Amino acid sequence: MIEKQILDHASACYPEESCGFVIATEAGQSYMPCLNIAGTPTEFFEISPDDWLRAYTAGDIVALVHSHPDGLPILSGTDREVQRRTNLDWWLVCGGDIYRYKNVSPLLGRSFNHGSMDCYTLFQDAYHLVGIDMPNFSRSDNWWETEQDLYITNMAKTGFYRVKQAEPGDIILICLGSHKANHAAIYCGNQQVLHHCPNRMSKRDIYNGYWIKYTHSIWRHKAWPSYGFTAILNDMDVSLI
Missing domain, CATH: 3.40.140.10 (Cytidine Deaminase, domain 2)
Structure with a gap:
């Protein structure tokens, strides 16, 4: 073989x-x-x-x-x-x-396209670099305005559990202009997150003010390895060169 x-x-x-x-x-x-x-x-x-x-x-x-x-x-x-x-x-x-x-796109500096290059794609690709493969989900525009609740429905099903305090690599779900958790950010430590908002490039942001106010929940994967965030950091460091 x-x-x-x-x-x-x-x-x-x-x-x-x-x-x-x-x-x-x-x-x-x-x-x-x-x-x-x-x-x-x-x-x-x-x-x-x-x-x-x-x-x-x-x-x-x-x-x-x-x-x-x-x-x-x-x-x-x-x-x-x-x-x-x-x-x-x-x-x-x-x-x-x-x-x-896979040769995924750099995590920093991505152009936004809902359903194919969005906050979930960033989450999915970052976790792929860690060795955790997340499934693809079909998601229509403004799904959070329908009966769907994609993030909350699927987090536990894909190996995540809720925690109270964020550690590097955890997923922070945020209510972005909605009462539902419709935006995902990856906690980077030092009050920073990596995320991809509509009509913006993916980037690191300070996790304070608005983002904390509208945080829905924090999630950690059961298979998260101790070296996991190093894989994400390696990619981001290359993008800054």
Whole structure:
């Protein structure tokens, strides 16, 4: 199996980072191991131009693969920066498992489009970078003016429970011009949130005044890892460069 080949390659390269590609052809998917030519391969990886050419000529590149020996199962800031340039899904080997990360849009500076690039999409993509995949929900414009109550109906169903005090990574639901919780913000610590309001770019904001006044509830995911917010912070730090 392709997963076994990827894990075996990572094990053979330890303590250096492994790297390679998942390639799709008419015969199916295959793993193409590559040589890590980085100057410090125990800390970074670099794929040679020759291997990139070999991958492009072998078929369609499905994903770039590398490992984090003894590291965290999340993409580093450098990983996210290079992932955006390659415009590929990245598969990460860590602790004997394979984590698959889509090339989601940068969390900061997104243009708003309800239903496809909105506060829930930001919430969904940020959690994807943590390793928690949220389902897609069909949501019509102004759903909060109907009988629907999408956030409250689905938070517990998707693994969240309510808390009283926010910690980094928690979801703060806000009543934005409505009596229903129709806006989600990610708490960043230090009284800051990451969110995406209508007709604005996604950004970090001070969590005070209006936002606190109209806060509906605070939610934490049951599977939230201790390193979770690091994944989100890595993405935001790259956007600020």
